[in-house]
Amino acid sequence: MGTKLEEATEIDAGGHPVVLGPNALRVLDRHLLAWAPSSVFVLGDENTLRHCLPELLGTVANLRSAETIAIAAGESSKSLPVCQRIWEHLAAHAADRGALIVALGGGVVTDVAGFIAATYKRGVRCVLVPTSLLGMVDAAIGGKTGIDLGGVKNTVGAFHDPLGVYVHVPFLKSLGKRELLNGVAEMIKHGLVQDASHYEAIRQASLHDLDALEPLIASSAAIKSAVVKDDPRESGARKLLNFGHTIGHGLEAFSWEGQQRNLQHGEAVAIGMVCEAWLSWRAGLLDRESNDLIAAHLRSLYKPFRLHGSEHHRVIELMRNDKKNHGGEFRFTLLTGIGSARVDVPVTAAQVHEALEHYRLLVKE
Template identity: 40%
Template sequence: MLAPISCNGYSIYFNEDGYEKLKHYIVERNPSRIFILTDENTNEHCIPVFMGKMPADFTAEIIEIEAGEPHKTIATCSQVWQVLSELGADRKSLLINLGGGVVTDLGGFVASTFMRGIDFVNVPTSLLAMVDASVGGKTGVDLGPLKNQVGVINVPGILIADTSMLMTLPANQMRSGLAEMLKHGLIQDRNYWAAFRDLSALDMNDLDVLIRDSIMIKNNIVMQDPREAGLRKSLNFGHTLGHAIESYFLQAPEKDTLLHGEAIAIGMILETWLSAKTRQFPEDTLEEITRIILSYFPKVTIEKEDIAPIISYLKYDKKNAHGHINFLLLKDIGAPVIDVRVPDDLLIRSFSYYNGQPQTV
């Protein structure tokens, strides 16, 4: 059994242990009503798994939203707030967010703001949500194509990481979560990063341990800097350009929408190259990182005319201050440098580096 992880104000439990803790949590809190927020995918594939692990007399109202990043909006929140109100939710109600990062981000924000705050529990069902989105207390929604512009920091009562839920995921969704695990290794732990050089020999037990280790890395950073005053910014490696790419592909009608991890994978390659050019990051390690990331993530076509609008999205990044775009870069694996400014000409050249790489998937 995987040991639980203590966080700021809550705990993360794994697999069957999580459901036992949830049963006790419900008895102790004695909520007036229980609601489960899902999307159409998790309602179909994960609700039966979840309900099968709860007591026979467990009852809850299910609220379903549309799946996908385009629906992570205030408009969706308004619909959920309205449904909660119509179904008689009060300040003693409990909202269980059962889904991927969109559901846990949006559900946490809905719970934190409905009647000025009700209890919520996160049950992430995607790898991305388990190792990143549902950990650390960040909740919120997008503002048009701009990622996570509206939200609050608030923690769930408990979090259950049930890795059996991952069996319901398509391959691209598993890869999306893998990007955040790769990031955790790059910013914090060379040995952890080394585990991803070849995953072919790993079984499910090995994956469980890697997932727990990834959560531990993020949680240790969040525990030291819960409000992102300094160290927590290291979790944004790959995200400054990655979010800009994700936003651009989300709104460009001729582009296929990228999953979060797919965009972050590109961002990590670009920002590792920038690290090599501005922070003397080792060139041989840059080549290794690029090769490993591209062994998991298909190359994405980024045309020359895409680069300027992608860069224009950088002005919305939440790490910016006083009109300056701030990057999180690396001196080496496990040695992040916060608040780095990068000239525009290097940004443009970083895309040339990415586009010049051979496809290895």
């Protein structure tokens, strides 16, 4: 066909490939022909259907006769009523076990589409086309799907690998700056726990330049893929990816309770990484210079979150609800250097309190 399809890279994430590069969508077009689904449904939210669907259909001719299913943008779509509506839509269109679901969106859309694919008719095939940075480097990779229940995230779900994840970086052109930084936090984490040169490249890069971002997205997707390939059912090695998330989750939940600004996931993880790098230093695992560099870098990218000393106990209480903690003790993934980490380090509530106090004083300056 004349197009250089080799201009796409395939990364092995264990249960599925991640296809990246200028021709990722053309590769998807070719794969669709080979899979020969009985029917195809493209699931997106109002933003991704407006900003990304025209380009998807412009390149992937084999999707032009697909049915489109729209859900509302935002976390509230990861719900049972939304799933019921999609299951009913599929049934009304006589979708059988040969059907294919194509997710076009951020982590919300890929989580919902994956869950629908895992459950409809006891499982149909799906393909994920992430359109947010967080989706490209994290949410779409690894086969975890799920929806929320009673305000608790990802309570109901399944592992269901897609046939493939197709990453087309130009989709990020329409993504807002705050959303972009949300994904950058996970990329920084990938570098910090696994690859010092990746971290340094992110620190030096102009993050709003998509050409500069593209190779960094490929490196981050490769790090996430390697980790999930090692630990497909989340029994051990994936804990490496928890760095910044133990305190981050507590802060995220806390910010949604109070009067002040709500933190996005990546913003909370960025603060979590400042606190947890400091805990790593206090535990004698990380040198002071690296801790200071990480804190200064994260503070240059993310706005400060004002905490009162009296609020630390509530953040710690919310951390206790986190599924990652066992009994009364916290188990952290801490840094042993820039580019390496240790999982399951025991940390007391008093030490978490100190780390939050450290952050509070840092942003008060």
